[in-house]
Amino acid sequence: MEYRKDIQILRGVSVISVVLFHLNMRGFENGFLGVDVFFVISGFLMALLYREGEAVAFYSRRARRLLPAYFVTVLLTLLIAACIVMPVEYGQVVEQGLFSAFFISNFGFWLQNSYFSKAEFTPLLHLWSLGVEIQFYLLIPLLFLLAKKFKWSILALLIVSLLICFVATTVSSKTSFFMMPLRIWQFLIGYLVACHLTVAGTLRDDIRNPILGCLSFFVLLSIPFLPVDGQSTSFIIGHPGLAALGICLATAGVLTFGLPDMFEKGRIGDAFELVGKYSYSIYLAHFPIIVLYLYQPFSGTILSPSTPYAIAVIVALIVIFSLALYHGVERVGANFYSALRAIGVSGVIVMFSLSSETLMQKRFSSSEQKIFAAWSDRSVYRCGKVFRLLHPTSDLCEITDGAEGKKGTLLLIGNSHADSIKTSFAKVASAHGYRVFFSVDNEPLKKSRDSVERLIAEAKALKVDAVFLHFAGSEGLENVIDPFIVRLAEEETRTVWLMPVPTYENNVAATLFNHLTRGDKLPSQNLATYHEINRDLFAYAKSKKSSDFSYYDLGSVLCHPECVLVDQQGRPAYFDAGHLTLSGAMLLENVFASAIDGVARSKKFAH
Numbered sequence: 001m002e003y004r005k006d007i008q009i010l011r012g013v014s015v016i017s018v019v020l021f022h023l024n025m026r027g028f029e030n031g032f033l034g035v036d037v038f039f040v041i042s043g044f045l046m047a048l049l050y051r052e053g054e055a056v057a058f059y060s061r062r063a064r065r066l067l068p069a070y071f072v073t074v075l076l077t078l079l080i081a082a083c084i085v086m087p088v089e090y091g092q093v094v095e096q097g098l099f100s101a102f103f104i105s106n107f108g109f110w111l112q113n114s115y116f117s118k119a120e121f122t123p124l125l126h127l128w129s130l131g132v133e134i135q136f137y138l139l140i141p142l143l144f145l146l147a148k149k150f151k152w153s154i155l156a157l158l159i160v161s162l163l164i165c166f167v168a169t170t171v172s173s174k175t176s177f178f179m180m181p182l183r184i185w186q187f188l189i190g191y192l193v194a195c196h197l198t199v200a201g202t203l204r205d206d207i208r209n210p211i212l213g214c215l216s217f218f219v220l221l222s223i224p225f226l227p228v229d230g231q232s233t234s235f236i237i238g239h240p241g242l243a244a245l246g247i248c249l250a251t252a253g254v255l256t257f258g259l260p261d262m263f264e265k266g267r268i269g270d271a272f273e274l275v276g277k278y279s280y281s282i283y284l285a286h287f288p289i290i291v292l293y294l295y296q297p298f299s300g301t302i303l304s305p306s307t308p309y310a311i312a313v314i315v316a317l318i319v320i321f322s323l324a325l326y327h328g329v330e331r332v333g334a335n336f337y338s339a340l341r342a343i344g345v346s347g348v349i350v351m352f353s354l355s356s357e358t359l360m361q362k363r364f365s366s367s368e369q370k371i372f373a374a375w376s377d378r379s380v381y382r383c384g385k386v387f388r389l390l391h392p393t394s395d396l397c398e399i400t401d402g403a404e405g406k407k408g409t410l411l412l413i414g415n416s417h418a419d420s421i422k423t424s425f426a427k428v429a430s431a432h433g434y435r436v437f438f439s440v441d442n443e444p445l446k447k448s449r450d451s452v453e454r455l456i457a458e459a460k461a462l463k464v465d466a467v468f469l470h471f472a473g474s475e476g477l478e479n480v481i482d483p484f485i486v487r488l489a490e491e492e493t494r495t496v497w498l499m500p501v502p503t504y505e506n507n508v509a510a511t512l513f514n515h516l517t518r519g520d521k522l523p524s525q526n527l528a529t530y531h532e533i534n535r536d537l538f539a540y541a542k543s544k545k546s547s548d549f550s551y552y553d554l555g556s557v558l559c560h561p562e563c564v565l566v567d568q569q570g571r572p573a574y575f576d577a578g579h580l581t582l583s584g585a586m587l588l589e590n591v592f593a594s595a596i597d598g599v600a601r602s603k604k605f606a607h
Helices: 004-023 032-049 055-084 087-101 105-112 123-136 142-149 151-171 173-178 184-196 211-223 243-259 267-277 280-292 308-330 340-359 366-376 385-390 416-431 449-462 477-490 508-516 528-533 535-543 580-584 589-606
Strands: 395-398 407-415 434-439 468-469 494-498 547-554
Touching: 004 032, 004 211, 004 243, 004 267, 004 280, 032 055, 032 184, 032 243, 055 087, 055 123, 055 142, 055 280, 055 308, 055 340, 087 105, 087 123, 087 340, 087 366, 105 123, 105 173, 123 280, 142 151, 142 184, 151 173, 151 184, 211 243, 267 280, 267 434, 280 308, 308 395, 366 508, 395 449, 407 416, 407 449, 407 589, 416 434, 416 468, 416 580, 416 589, 434 449, 449 477, 468 477, 477 494, 477 535, 494 589, 528 535, 547 589
Parallel strands: 407 434, 407 468, 468 494, 494 547
Antiparallel strands: 395 434
């Protein structure tokens, strides 16, 4: 293939979009679509670089090209993180390093949370895409074999992958985002362009059309303006969805039709080409620099520089480290690469990750370690990944042991605050002879009438004795929660509202640590303040004069009268600013018992 400047220009546009997205720059909220462009380009190039029967040579060339800079990025991130972050966050970096050592970062992050979540500290989050790409490489020989034996097999595989991806997005957008089989259609678009619409990667004279190529390029430049919600469960506005398909087809348009000579040879084209030349090193370096520079203990991943000075420093560091990575590792790394050395470096990452976390813990006192433990002092999120995979359409899951409830069945509905109390609630309910079902979705009512009716139907099918509600604040009360309570009353199903727990402005674990180490003042809230903050909710609850409705004041349990931040053993009651740890939720077990006894008494009285 002759040198194609347009590919470097595409790389330049893509990496700029991604970097600006990760800097939270206004207008680039959808810059993550730049990765989709990279996937198409990768599929295009792999179709040209692989030679049938030369799989070992192909993998060796790919490893020489990618792994030296990749491993240096992982090791440097681990080393710098070990020097500047707390054990809470470093444990997360270690986990990311272990997954990256085996090129399965995408799977590791899928196990954690959404790509768009900032709750975890994730300086190696960007390596998910390289995990997807390396996993795609493993399929290249099989793809060539399929294409040779079955003429339309690649197109069929593309369509199947695309359809499954779109369906998966409606169930779990995180799964369609991170899993390679659901992304393979993007690689295959580039693969088909290379095999059927070019001559060994070079533009075909009978197809080349700079005008169409230019139009395709302008579609790519529209990335910031596309209506995309990365966490939506709709393939129309979600991701990967229609926007990703449009971006991939636009990339294919440039690869097929080319760009006008005037643009390629102009200064703008030269600038994009230069960025494209360094794009791999820029991609590797930029995200750890942003996350580590903006690091604040117990604050997850911060991606919003607060001052122009911070932006300037971050950009300067990205430029410096990208140049160093490119000239010092990427260009010369192939000369030092061998399979044995790659295995050795991977082993070093594993050993360093495991040993450094243990050594770091020893630097801190037992009191400090109790605070650090708050992050992991919680149960699996919602119903767990396995249940979600095995029951993709279910709205509810059981969180008790599945034994036949002697007294009946309860339903717990709520957002992330309900999730934080579910383990203790299920423990108490099970001890009282009740089975408990929990909402799979974090927004179970979804501000939708259909969602309400579906949950009502499931409650009737399960013959629940009561629906327990637990949300934070009064958002959605009038439009979402109240209609649900009204419908439950119409179905003669009892509603028990567990009032919100006290919440704080800042991360409680962080304030406890700063109080212990620097003497900072602890946040303060008393019962009177709690009642004032939740005045509207209490007024609403008191207005529901019905035998089918009751509420319980959780603030009165946690505030006597000062609201507690730790349990009796000194363990933090919160893992962030408002969500209870398992230890914190245990403080509510007596009120859970009272609420469940109230359900039993009302049921007995009704009979």
